[in-house]
Amino acid sequence: MKVGRRDLFKFAAGSVAGLAITPVPWKLLEDTALWSQNWSWIPRPPRGEIGTKFTACTLCPAGCAVRARCVGGQPVALAGVAEHPATRGVLCALGLAGHHLPYHPLRVRQALRGGRPVGLDTAAAEIAAALVEMRRSGSKNLVAVLDERPGRTASWLYRRWLADMPQGRYVTPPEREGATLAALAELIEGDAGPLGLDLERVRTILSFGAPVLDGWSTPGRVLRRRERFQIVQVETRYSRTAALADQWVPIRPGTEAAFALALAHVLIEERLYDEAAARRAGDFAAYRKVAGEFPPERVAGLSGVAAEQVIQTARLVAGRRPAIAVGGGDPGGGPLGREEEMAIGGLNLLLGGLERDGGIVRRRAVPAPKELEAGAAPVTEIQDLPNGSVGLLFIDASAAVDALPWRLVEQKLASGKALVVSLAAYRAGYAGHADYLIPAPMYLESLQDVPAPADAAEASFSLSTALVAPPQGVVEPVEFVGRVTGNAGTLSDWIKRRAAAVYRTGRGTVTTYTTGKVEPLAEVGSAEKFWNALTEGACWQDERVGGRAAPGVALLGRHGDGAARLRRAAAGRLDAGEAPAGQYPLVLAPFGWRGATGNTALSPVMSKVYQESGLRRAGNQAAVHPATGAACGLTDGCRGVIETQCGSCGVAVFFDPAVMPGVIQVAVGPEPPRTRSVLEVCDLEGGCSWRAARARIWKV
């Protein structure tokens, strides 16, 4: 048979027609549906046995209890634990995505020297050699550990070890949320011991810029009792707390002290203060004189709040007691300053909040192992270190929360030859400034202890257990520092010893998460059983300290210069600065969100709140009032440059009619890569506060 071209065509046509009848094309068609959802690059969630594990969040000091839903041991979802007495099932947005953090792209997996990989042993040897060289040369430079999360067992280890070194200093960032309580402790005669806020029974919170409803204290303590107290928010920015406060009092930046004194003035004038408390104050007359210098009419001019509103605010606060006044500052804006905290402390005393239910209460410290407590180095806040004094600085950033301006750290370093060792899980925050970057384990990767936060009304203790294996090569920061400084020790052992110390108190109760059962610590049976309970999901909570006789207080502090400092601070922080108002007509006010100020990495899904919804402002996004923006030649959405006396940085400008005219609110937070953080252009004011600086802005 001769096969022609025609036959071939016929065959081809016939084949095509025939193929259509077979299931082949239809099956292929059906398969396209499967292909399009099963491409190899679409991740398939691993399957496994589903279980629940408990831990505690270490992303901020609140230490919320966490219920982790695990698949094959791997946590896939985190939630709060309703049984936990303080957190009451609340977990913030950052905590909800905490299990992503071990896999963050910025994760450090290897020791780095000057940005280049270096063996961990080499790095340890080199740092140890530098330390030896420092000692040998008789340098007066200090060896300091900047511990970004004081109070942990690791912190106690640092303190103990540093105490043995003549040049050793244990340094912490300036007190934030605990600042008001710390300042108050200064006003109390005798050893006040740790203080706490009885948020469970408070009826009025007078907040000087504290983000009460947006990442403050232990969120569960505040948010789940919101309807039981009123909030008076004294803050320049219309923050989330201001938005939901019962009253928002917008004051000019830096005028908190004046406003506090004006409130005190009204309280005294209208006899709204607690007279018993006033009687305990030895310097009430002097205080009254200082407050008398700040009548509402004067403060109206300083703070921009009408005298009538000052009076009304004072009445509002005094009218619903117990009331507490809190400061502490904004996570991005920095601390308020000691004078402001003193003024706020004075208000607390006037309102009679000390030693009273629903006010400020005493609590006990979480016990630490005796070996560590005895002879621990004192705590120095970083701003109190002499400038240019530190020769070797270890920064334990493994539990970093809020950002400090790097300049604040930098100015403490001895010029020229200071060595900075950052121990961190991410290339974020100060990691870029460090000579050595030592990889640290992340939350959920190592056993950590979670002591009570600064404002807790009673001591508490729980554990953050390791649920996932850390990457090869990470080292517990305290153990690395110990190795370099010649101190052996395993953190987990010390944590266990601390738990034993807690057990030895015999006080308080243990809450088991799985059952919700609360039993006295004494009934647990043994330190080992207590430890097992803690690792499986339980927390210890101390009992409240019983009422003691109210101590004598000094409203202006115990150092004698209180009145003068207060007057100076109240006259206005900004006006005290050196920046000429003419050249810098605006005020730069940075703000942030606890745990998201750029000092540490955020879960990539936090893009939902930033990039994908604009619900929160990302770093270096500046909000200005439309009128201010127009006056500065800005347009909504434009790029701008902010300049202060300390330098300039680029920002994205947004118009927001809620911003006080004349103020530029700039977010401190996850900023775009290779951007100079706005914190670096803030005025440090002696390290106490950088919440406001004179600035100008222009469009680029």
Next chain:
Amino acid sequence: MFPGIDGFEWTPGHLIFLGIFYTVVAVVFLTLALAAVRAWRSYRANRAEAIRWQADFHDLPARDRACRHALTGEMRERVCELGFDCRRCETHARLLEERPPAQAPAADTEAGGVRLPLDRLYHRGHTWVRPEKDGTVTVGLDELASRLMGTPDRVRLPKAGRRISVNGTGWRMWKHGSDVRVLSPVDGEVAATGGPEAGWYLKVKPAEGRLDARHLLRPDEAAPWMRRELERVQWTLGHSLADGGVMVQNLSEAVPAEAWDAVCAGVFLQV
């Protein structure tokens, strides 16, 4: 979803929608199939040639389809609907009956410089038919066509014994790189082939033994037709071909290249 797929349920919406959809699909494909089947049958029945002429004729401008009786002035403005096949035309038959053809002119006529010998009949496709004594007919190109083609580059004539039919392809010629299909003026069987040099192209044994010439133009009709044809050529060219009233001799070279196809198409009634 479709019947048989999980979760399907009949609703009036489905019934109406799918009913309409399938009807439409069926109609479209049945129509296509119908056309294909009919085409296949026609092809098998050798009707391709007839169809080609029918299609070509249909696409000719109305002016080119003028009835022979309109050309002679017997009627006004009549357009042929039957593909110049007067054998089927009732009007033609009636007119022929009413006015029998006049006596042939005494001498060869001439129109615009084109000679029209009396001994032959003319086809609208510019061929002539000359009945021979042996019962065959000779078929050739008339003078306009010959002059237009000059010496063709190539000629492809049907082999002897091949059947040709009226308005089907007579033969093909190539000139100036373009092909021309010459319409056959008669039905019959090719007996012999000539060529441009011979002055004739085909000898044809007419079908059914005799020539049915009703569709061919008689010499007396040919003159007005030829004048009209020359006019058409000039229209196509857009300028006069006449050289002092007489058509240029060397027509094949006088036609500009870009008009060549159009002129051939006009003369040989092609699309």
Next chain:
Amino acid sequence: MDRALISRGVRRCSPRQFLLWLVPWAALAAFGAYSAGLCLVRGLNQTNMDNRFAFGLWIFLDLTVIALGAGAFFTGFLLYILKRHELKAVINSAVVIGFVCYSGAVVVLMVDVGQPLRAWFTFWHPNVHSMLTEVTFCITCYLTVLAIEYLPILLKNRKIRQVPSFLVFEFELHKVMYVLAGVGTFLSFFHQGSLGGLYGVLRGRPFAFREGFAIWPSTFFLFILSAAAAGPAFILLTTWLVSKISRKRLVKLEVMAELGRISGVLLIVYVLAKAVDTLVWINETAPATGFAAHQFYAWRPFGTWILFAEIVVFGLAPALVLLDEKKRQRTGWLVGAAVLVCSGIGLNRFVLTIQTLALPTLPFDAFLSYTPSWQEVGTFLAVIAYGVLVYSLSFRYLPLFPQERELAEVPRVSGD
């Protein structure tokens, strides 16, 4: 070789000139194909569409070209069903335009969907209540019909029709064309309508939502009318354009005038219907959904001028011109009016697709704008280039205008 493909009796430019004409369009098409390829390979993130502007330039393009391509069905309908034989002069051209418009639209739709591999799902799991299902079914069917209608034109190519089997097939196909024209008309009525219904049914978009008859909102019928009006106008316009570019007379003025008349009659009906619909919408439909109609026009530049332009400038004005017997005899008026009609249809589709999405619905929503990315524009241009290429090739090698040969033979006054 090239000459042997060109129909007898018509003149075409030299191959070189033709090639020069094709090259820029081919380059544009290649660029567009690259753009579309990017969208297919990398995904729709290459476009500037977003969750709010889920539809963009492409849907606007689809709706517009399909409306302009309506000339194919409507001319077919008039010629084969209503036996308006004078339209034979443009039917082939109309079919090619229709084919180009529809195939272009379908290609763009394929790029526009996120999962083109699943395009057949609509046929397998059709939701009979969705206007888009109706559109998909009708458009695919009608594209098939158009392809079948295009086939005889293709087979009429001088070289192809020398093959007897093709010739015969073409002839037989032509004989059943009225069936296909009928089916095409039916399908077109539905999908032109459903394209209108596409937006008219959007209860959640009060700017577009319309009440209607049975399952069809009023925009269903308005779209049919407007497409039927725009189709002939677009054929008139393209014919004129091709005639200008090729410098040839292609159809008689009567045909143009007839196209204009048809367009005019339909347009005036459309304008009246649109005016009534708008009034009903302003007074009934919009308030019922909680929106006052004037609010829709509160955003610059989408003011009430759009409504005025749509109904008066691009509707009533060309309709009156086309209905005027005397003006119809003037090419200038005809073409001018046709331009207005086609622009009006574009504006109408733009308003429905883009303005609808730009307008906020949630009370705390913002009015949004959208600028297409170069990939979108590239794909858009590719469709136009594709259309020009197909049409140019068809015009050169296929007999699109039966009257051309005849008109070319008319004696000229001067030696042109």
Next chain:
Amino acid sequence: MTMDTKRKRPARYGMVIDVDRCTGCGACMIACAVENNVPPAQPEATDRTGITWVRVYQIHNGASFPENRTAFVPVMCQQCGHQTPCVSVCPQQAVDVDRETGIVGQMPQRCLGCRYCMAACPYHARYFNWWDPVWPKGMERTLNPAVAPRMRGVVEKCNFCQGRLHAARERAAAAGRAEPKPGEYVPACVEACPTAAITFGDLADENSAAAEQARGGNTFRLLQKLGTEPKVYYRSSRPWVHQVAQQDFGRRKKEEIRG
């Protein structure tokens, strides 16, 4: 699905969101993303191309400092119960309303990506996968195995955590009950809300907390006049919130909207 047939009465799951309690913290958005394997944003993504099944909008009273007031309004799929706009438009039935629960479901494996439903949704609660989902290396281990990640080119939206409903039903079945008890099935956002601003439940059950709150005063629904009967209610005691949320039309200027 056999179990559903045993139900006496179909449920109508819905929620009441207390706008006065919402602090705009974003916990719901994060919990939702974690629960439903919503990928992190691509670097180029914006608030218009990102995916967040629940999006918290910030609304303003329109006044300028210091009279300005703000509230946060979480908007997720409103689970329209009548003439659900997205259901009828989907050409291939990738969207359906579950008769047993009233939940509007989206089948991404059926979705063609035509985005018609997005144009149809007045709440902008539907999101398109403009990119393929990408998690940083290693993070795919943290994905929820109950929910399949979606591929590029399909639409997705809130389905009241259907995975959780299935899990709750399984647990109920294991306990020998036909349906989960109230509180056993709670979407991730409800569970995560630190201020307990969202009350979730069966609106058809008159005794449920959600139904009680929905009936109570001070509630409103978004775009109520469209007649789509959304099953998400909002409540606020602030008159301006009602005014803004129910005013007929959106705001003019872009700068007034955030979130």
